[in-house]
Amino acid sequence: MAVSIGLHVSPEFPAMLQRIDALGGVLEADADAAEKLGRLTEDVARALLGAGVVRAALPQSLGGYEFSPRQLIETVERVSYHDSAAGWTMMALQLMTGTTAAYLDAVAAADLFPDVAGGDHALLAGHGTRPGRAVPVEGGYLVSGSWQFASGMAHATHIHSAIQVEGTGELRVLAMPKAQVNSSTTGMCSGCVRRTVLITTAPMCSSRRRTHISPRRRTRPMAARSTASDWSTCRQSGTPVGRSVSGGACSMN
Structure with missing residues (x-):
């Protein structure tokens, strides 16, 4: 697979800043409501996502704008000018969603x-520290753990979490549906998203293909991905997650 290592500078950047500024009044008007909710209002979240703020961090190969690092920073800066909590939330969603996609x-x-391009894609929140436990099983891992501080979780569809593979110690990052974990507010975060979230999960199975090696251990460019096509969709509680748990072992549903 050919991999380009050149820095991509998106021509969409000026239009992005214009769209954000056009939403400035909405961001500022809803800031107090977001403070009380502990998350962005649905109107603000929908507007920023519709403007392509998270799409800016997604690879071109998937239909994203693939902004350069400087463009992403300035995008977050512009959102933060109108509401700092909105800027933090979008930065977190950009980072977790963009690296997962890449x-x-x-x-x-x-x-x-x-x-x-049509807005149909996962949104990920979480972080890559305090890894959960991943026990290798056929086709994937039996995962359990507890993770803290998940900025943007209220607006995410999937969880981005670190796992450590039992037996090898390999660190990987897992993308799992939010519906498969428990989350609760455990405290306040002054000046950012205003709340800290604790995520926990009982043992559940996930396909290996919904994990990747921790970026800190990678040497190849972010755009590089394998082209294997043999991942299978399995289910737990009706949601695609890889493989489901049955009697302590994994089985197909």
Whole structure:
């Protein structure tokens, strides 16, 4: 697979800043309501996503704008000018969603990001520290753990979490549906998203293809992904998550 290592500078950047400024009044008007909710209002979140703020961090190969690092920083800066909490939330969603889209296996990425241009794609929140436990099983991992501080979780569809593979110690990052975990507010975060979220999950199974090696251990460019196409969709509680748990072992539903 050919990989381009040149820095992509998106021509969409000026228009992005204009769209954000056009939403400035809405962001400022809803800031107090967001403070009380502990998350962005639905109107603000929908408007920023519709403006393409998260799409800015997604690869061109999936339909994203693939902004350069400087463009992404200035995009967050412009949102933050109108509401700092909105800027933090969008930055977190950009980072987790963008790295997942870039690093996942091509088939798994296509499943989570089927129509980026049309707004049909996963949104990820979480972080890569305090890894959960991942026990290797056929086709994937039996995962359990507890993770803290998930900025943007209220607006996410999937969780971005670190896992450590039992037996090898390998660190990987897992993308799992938010419906498969428990989350609760545990405190306040002054000046950012105003709340800290604790995420926990009982043992559940996930396909290996919905994990990737921790970016800190990678040497290849973000745009590079494998082209394997043999990942299978399994279910737990009716939601695609990889493989489901049955009697302590994994089985297909």
